[in-house]
């Protein structure tokens with residue numbers, strides 16, 4: 243098991259959240275759907 247966070251970044255507004263994201267996730271800042279989020283791996 244790897245012990246790293248999955249950070250997802252909204253490609254529209256830059257909002258970051260920890261995944262995994264549900265399929266119906268909506269960006270709380272700009273309102274786009276989950277397809278606009280890109281995975282950013284971040285080691286602790």
Ligand SMILES: [Zn+2]
Nearest residue numbers: 252255269272
């Ligand atoms: Zn956004």
